[in-house]
Amino acid sequence: xxxxxxxxxxxxxxxxxxxxxxxxxxxxxxxxxxxxxxxxxxxxxxxxxxxxxxxxxxxxxxxxxxxxxxxxxxxxxxxxxxxxxxxxxxxxxxxxxxxxxxxxxxxxxxxxxx
Amino acid sequence: xxxxxxxxxxxxxxxxxxxxxxxxxxxxxxxxxxxxxxxxxxxxxxxxxxxxxxxxxxxxxxxxxxxxxxxxxxxxxxxxxxxxxxxxxxxxxxxxxxxxxxxxxxxx
Numbered sequence: 001x002x003x004x005x006x007x008x009x010x011x012x013x014x015x016x017x018x019x020x021x022x023x024x025x026x027x028x029x030x031x032x033x034x035x036x037x038x039x040x041x042x043x044x045x046x047x048x049x050x051x052x053x054x055x056x057x058x059x060x061x062x063x064x065x066x067x068x069x070x071x072x073x074x075x076x077x078x079x080x081x082x083x084x085x086x087x088x089x090x091x092x093x094x095x096x097x098x099x100x101x102x103x104x105x106x107x108x109x110x111x112x113x114x
Numbered sequence: 115x116x117x118x119x120x121x122x123x124x125x126x127x128x129x130x131x132x133x134x135x136x137x138x139x140x141x142x143x144x145x146x147x148x149x150x151x152x153x154x155x156x157x158x159x160x161x162x163x164x165x166x167x168x169x170x171x172x173x174x175x176x177x178x179x180x181x182x183x184x185x186x187x188x189x190x191x192x193x194x195x196x197x198x199x200x201x202x203x204x205x206x207x208x209x210x211x212x213x214x215x216x217x218x219x220x221x222x
Contacts, residue, residue, distance in 0.1 A: 004157070035212075041152075041201050043212040091157050100146045100165060100207070105157030 003027070004106035006092050007074075011111045013082045021109040022074040025094030031055075032069050033103060034077050037089040048098070049075065055098065082113040116141045118204050120213035128221050133191040135216045137178075137204030140185065145206035147180050147187040152201045152215075161189075161202070196220045 005024040013019045025032050034046040047057035049069040061067065069075040079086055089110050093103035117140045127133060139145065146165045150158040162171035167182035176191045187204055199220045204213040 041215040041217070043203070043215075045211075093157070098207070102148065102160045102163055103158075103207070105150075105159065107155070107157050 004092055004094055004104050006090075006106035006109050008109060009107065011109055013111065013113050015083060015113055016081050017113075018078060018080060019082045019086070019111055019113070020076060020078040021090055021111070022076050023092030023094075023106060024074045025092070026104050029094035029096055029104070031095045031098055031101075032075050033093040033095070034061075034067060034075075035091045035093070036086075037091055037108070039088070043091075046077070050098065079111075082111075084113050087111055087113045116143075116206070116211050118206060118211050118213040120204055120216050122216045123214070124217045124219070126219045126221065127194050129195055130193045131220075133176075133189070133194045133198070133218065135189040135202055135204075135218070137187045137189065137213060138185050139187060139204070139206050139211075141206060141211075144182075147178070148205040148207070149176070149178055149187070149189050150203045150205060150212075152203065154200075158203060194218070194220045196222050 003026045007022050031050050033048040036044045046061045047067050048055045067077045089108040091108045093105045095101040095103045119138045148163045149161040151161045152158040162173040164171040164180040170179045178189045201215045201217050203215045
């Protein structure tokens, strides 16, 4: 069973508000991924880290999101100014490597933007 | 570009039916291929993975063969149970690519 911890499980924000969620990866996993899953169950990759460094991110993440994975602290994903279209399940996953290793997912943070 | 295609959005079966979920991939690399399963209220979890072409992955009665010739990684199970009801995702992680998922509903 996965030991990736995500908090909070549910988050409700108004449009324009900041929304911040956290993730503690499995012990010993240097790579962390963030995904956005919409109501149609489609995944959108947002960003990934290896240790504290960003490996890849999409344009949207670069512009409106901020994410970090400081050493000895939870990773975080923050939406600077929430929009209705950001309502989704945000999934954090960790793995031992980037391309060939399986990802272990947390239960997700469900964000609702009113 | 890199992609994974699952054509079936929803599959409805009865218990003990044969399951086949289609998955094809596109990449310029030699990917590792995965099937993940997501139950309601949970994050996805690995079902099986295959790293080498022409090999088969088997787990919990599910199997998938990495077919480099047809660039496919179809998921099969001989006899489904109601507890298999979930969303199944095909993936390769050369560039963190997931398919759109296939929702399996198994009727008692």
